[in-house]
Amino acid sequence: MHGFTVEAVGPQQGRRGFDAYLEAFEAETEGRYRHPKYSTATAQQFSGTFHNARLDDIVMAEYRATSRIRTEELATLEEDQVRLYVVHRGRQLLNDPLGQGDVRLDPGNFFLGRLTHDHHFETGPSIAALNLFLPGHHLGDLLRDRPLMSTAVSAPLRILSAYVAMVQPNLPYLGRAGTESARAALLELLKGVARGLFDDQETAFVPVLAQSARNLADALLEDPHLSPELIAQRLNVSVRTLQRSFAVGPEPLSAYIRRRRLEEATRMLLNRPSANVSEVAARWCFADNSHFVRAFRKQHGCTPSQFRGRHRFRPEGEVTG
16 A cells, blocks of 8 residues: 655646646556546646545545636446545536436535446636545445535535645655555545544544644634634534644644734735724734734734834735745
């Protein structure tokens, strides 16, 4: 058992980049998972990035494209497959994947099903998505002919997505034991998605739960109701379980939220010279102006106004050091 990554970058490379990706995918998966034949326009006009990783018989494929992708001829499945499609941006249409009609996936939607045959699909002109492929027997009893379609904000899928993001860049450094553990954990998380549940008593998932909480907190920084209690509710775990997942980290969740809000407030001070200090404080949910000034002085050793005066204007979106 082993793990490795494959990355093919295709912006502005057209057919050359797309064909290179297909060849690499088939070689690295040893022909177990075959792509269908894509339309000529898909290959010639392709502009995007693919990033793939494999844990033995599980393939994780992430892609971002700014061109349409459409199949033309189907591949033959040598065995039943479980497929998970998650759309983060854009949309994807699955043509009758289970003989029960077409499935349209909009941003934030996912499809999980056991397939006995390949199916056509097409995407919009801009897409960011995650696909997982694995043999059908792994989740067969949980899925059978019943697909699962829901939103990517469901707690089990949030946690699975965070796990994939953590595992992929580390695969080249995992030994045999590490790869086996990562594969076993991914299977359990997939079963959790199928059941709609997350096993919050499994100690192996502690880092994943913490990262999921950070990801969710980042998305909700401008929400004045953001708190560990809200995060626990969204992830469908108890506050105690959530706090325990941060016990071995550098800071508790509440401190992470304060730090991230202060980072974004600092960025806004530099990038938005028209915004006054009170507006910045309100935008990033500080209780009042004096509270923001105290927190800022503790972090930077000066007031927000003094800090802004010492730094030149930075264009919107520029990351500051």
